[in-house]
Amino acid sequence: MTYGLQFKNSDGDILIDSDFHHYHFVGHATYVEGVRIPALTRGNNTKHSYTGSTGLSSTQINGDIFKYRISCTASDVPPIVFIKPSYAGSGAPFCGLILTQAISSTVWEFWVLQDHGYNRPSLYCFNRFDKMTSGQSTVPSGVNQGIVTFNSSGNKTYDTRFKPLKVIANSVTTAPSLARDSIAASYNPTFTPINVNNIDYATGGVETSDIMFYAPSIAHSCQSVKGEKSGDGFQSAGYNSYFYAWVRADLWWCFYRNTFRLYNTTRLQSGYSIYASGHVYKSQEDSSSIFNIGTVLGAIFTFGASLFITTLASIAIGAAVASAFTDAGLVSGVYFPYENDSRNAGQSQPVIFSRPSYYGLETGISFESINQVDGNDPTTDPYSGEYIPNFVFYQNPDVPNTGTFLVNLSPGVRFPGAPPWIVIQYNGTTLMDNQLTQDFRDRVINESYIDIGNYRVFISPDIVLENSGIAYYYAIDVVPI
Amino acid sequence: MAYGFSTYDSDGNLQFSSVDSTWTVIFAGLAAANSNATFTVPVMPTRVVTRQMLNQVTGDDEAYVHTYSLSGTTLTATAPSSTDTVATYFVVYGK
Numbered sequence: 001m002t003y004g005l006q007f008k009n010s011d012g013d014i015l016i017d018s019d020f021h022h023y024h025f026v027g028h029a030t031y032v033e034g035v036r037i038p039a040l041t042r043g044n045n046t047k048h049s050y051t052g053s054t055g056l057s058s059t060q061i062n063g064d065i066f067k068y069r070i071s072c073t074a075s076d077v078p079p080i081v082f083i084k085p086s087y088a089g090s091g092a093p094f095c096g097l098i099l100t101q102a103i104s105s106t107v108w109e110f111w112v113l114q115d116h117g118y119n120r121p122s123l124y125c126f127n128r129f130d131k132m133t134s135g136q137s138t139v140p141s142g143v144n145q146g147i148v149t150f151n152s153s154g155n156k157t158y159d160t161r162f163k164p165l166k167v168i169a170n171s172v173t174t175a176p177s178l179a180r181d182s183i184a185a186s187y188n189p190t191f192t193p194i195n196v197n198n199i200d201y202a203t204g205g206v207e208t209s210d211i212m213f214y215a216p217s218i219a220h221s222c223q224s225v226k227g228e229k230s231g232d233g234f235q236s237a238g239y240n241s242y243f244y245a246w247v248r249a250d251l252w253w254c255f256y257r258n259t260f261r262l263y264n265t266t267r268l269q270s271g272y273s274i275y276a277s278g279h280v281y282k283s284q285e286d287s288s289s290i291f292n293i294g295t296v297l298g299a300i301f302t303f304g305a306s307l308f309i310t311t312l313a314s315i316a317i318g319a320a321v322a323s324a325f326t327d328a329g330l331v332s333g334v335y336f337p338y339e340n341d342s343r344n345a346g347q348s349q350p351v352i353f354s355r356p357s358y359y360g361l362e363t364g365i366s367f368e369s370i371n372q373v374d375g376n377d378p379t380t381d382p383y384s385g386e387y388i389p390n391f392v393f394y395q396n397p398d399v400p401n402t403g404t405f406l407v408n409l410s411p412g413v414r415f416p417g418a419p420p421w422i423v424i425q426y427n428g429t430t431l432m433d434n435q436l437t438q439d440f441r442d443r444v445i446n447e448s449y450i451d452i453g454n455y456r457v458f459i460s461p462d463i464v465l466e467n468s469g470i471a472y473y474y475a476i477d478v479v480p481i
Numbered sequence: 482m483a484y485g486f487s488t489y490d491s492d493g494n495l496q497f498s499s500v501d502s503t504w505t506v507i508f509a510g511l512a513a514a515n516s517n518a519t520f521t522v523p524v525m526p527t528r529v530v531t532r533q534m535l536n537q538v539t540g541d542d543e544a545y546v547h548t549y550s551l552s553g554t555t556l557t558a559t560a561p562s563s564t565d566t567v568a569t570y571f572v573v574y575g576k
Contacts, residue, residue: 013576160488167504216533218546333541344546350529
């Protein structure tokens, strides 16, 4: 620089340079809603074909997509967004910034995919002064001292009266080439992502609860598995008796996006979370007469070979997906762009770390639902220690940040019947941290509220939204007594 | 500290001191979908380039991100596919 102002540290690294538009904290992105891509399932069964496994595999569990928004004055320069995960550790969810888009000339929307936990992360947003809204760039009242730098165009580039982006560490990540090395064929195939890349970083001992990272997700992977069954027999129907033969073909797939979790104070893990998943199947049957059965069986021989192509080409899952997406605000499609491969997985992506405590922790209510540890060896199973949510909570998207939540009392997926563990926090204070006993569940149903410490938890079973036999929803309000 | 500088916010919290280390955003720019692009980026002793997909990954495309090379003041973004490369937002940090 020929003129201006530079501050350097003792190593000669630049801290402040009036030539550069330093990014300053502009606030937490506002949570808007949470959605999931609906199950992409479609198929048919014939009279005699195999009729089982018509839904998704039990491991095809799409992650939650949390949507956030924040304002700025540019539709071509998004704010820089750091993710502060809801928690860290071997059981922590993987999450990643999978979408950044301008939804108007002044509002940016960010989507974070999280594989489990329902305790959404916080987004810390930074922008340059010339892209801030007037509210964001207004100097706090009564603060008249400090240093302000300007560039040669007269634009403000740094102001000590605001909180600058302060990076404490960086590293470089890549995504695994696949979410799983292989998926065994079965009628309940396992899609749970297990491959991770470990990325070490050094912050000098900062606790994981005070670390946030910037690492937009750029990699994705799509994996699939196929199945086939066939059979034949004789259908007795008097003078109308006949031989029959049938075949059914199935295709399951998952579309994954690259996500991350803070494993400990020195390690970030890069893996995948399921973004979309589907299962299509098709059955065909020939019930020709006894005189033609030889022809039928011959036809089946070729029929089975061509059925996968027939299935993918002829099943109109696109139409089903489009209608299913109507309320989800997602682009329709089958999310099956390629087969058993990935894109951008080998691309190096730097990870930038900072500390949320520099900017103020977001307050509010948070729920954590955890079940039990799977007990596998963590050195071979990166999901060992994963807490399986079988008591999950959704924040009411219509009333954000009010402490009103909907609770889904679904049975456990992997450990049905196992007593769940529940943690309820309000503004960082733990209200409850124990096993969800039958007594508690009885009280939830029979009482209008439960006092936990200095807080009263209101239960509203009278506004059950759904009772399909697999999910029971209640509203929960937590207020100080 | 015996020498150097420190900056504090209005609450008296330390922002930077000359014993801190940080990375500064020195460039941010958008490479349009399915197109190559060239940018001019300031030179600093150490730089890292991050990429961010802009806009939705649609249901059926392959969604490649731009590859890049950075040499001197030139950041070259290359679209791997002329039809399936998403808009890529480049942020370059330097120190």
